[in-house]
Amino acid sequence: MKIKLLIMLVAYFFSCQFAFADEETGLCQSQEQLIFNCKVGRKFISICASKQLMKNSGYMQYRFGEKDRIELAYPKAHDHPRGRFHLSSIGYGGGGEAHLRFINEEFEYTVFDSLKKGNQNADGDRVNILEAGLVVKKRGKIVSKLLCQDDASIHAIAYDVLESEEFKSLVP
Numbered sequence: 001m002k003i004k005l006l007i008m009l010v011a012y013f014f015s016c017q018f019a020f021a022d023e024e025t026g027l028c029q030s031q032e033q034l035i036f037n038c039k040v041g042r043k044f045i046s047i048c049a050s051k052q053l054m055k056n057s058g059y060m061q062y063r064f065g066e067k068d069r070i071e072l073a074y075p076k077a078h079d080h081p082r083g084r085f086h087l088s089s090i091g092y093g094g095g096g097e098a099h100l101r102f103i104n105e106e107f108e109y110t111v112f113d114s115l116k117k118g119n120q121n122a123d124g125d126r127v128n129i130l131e132a133g134l135v136v137k138k139r140g141k142i143v144s145k146l147l148c149q150d151d152a153s154i155h156a157i158a159y160d161v162l163e164s165e166e167f168k169s170l171v172p
Helices: 002-025 157-161
Strands: 032-040 043-050 060-066 069-074 085-092 095-104 107-120 126-138 141-147
Touching: 002 032, 032 126, 032 157, 069 095, 085 107, 085 157
Parallel strands: none
Antiparallel strands: 032 043, 043 060, 060 069, 085 095, 095 107, 107 126, 126 141
């Protein structure tokens, strides 16, 4: 009886470890680096890149779906992000916001992260508001907004590699 219980506990421990690892890597493969990842329900929003992504080499790809079923990959091939993905950011007093944007057919996708100062708590301190997710627009109108369930941010490599563009608010 004790051996069965021990085996069950070990199996549970390892399944938890693998589930946590899945959330950290999202839809990226072990030979890729993570540019952005977050969990939305049972699905992931992931931006994955080759380990050697540079200004003139490597690839980057947006992926959306579940581990065993990717619903959308952009671009379909492992292409360099130049001309496909654009980065913008703005600083706020005590925070900032960043957007990683691409267009796929008639839809504009913007992965974002933001840190803003909120209202004061009872101690008089301002509370930080972290938000990250995905906004999808069609003809300039928001058709979907998904918020991450976890703390997510656009990783530093994106700032080194991607073309910058003027920051535009996601909400007109």
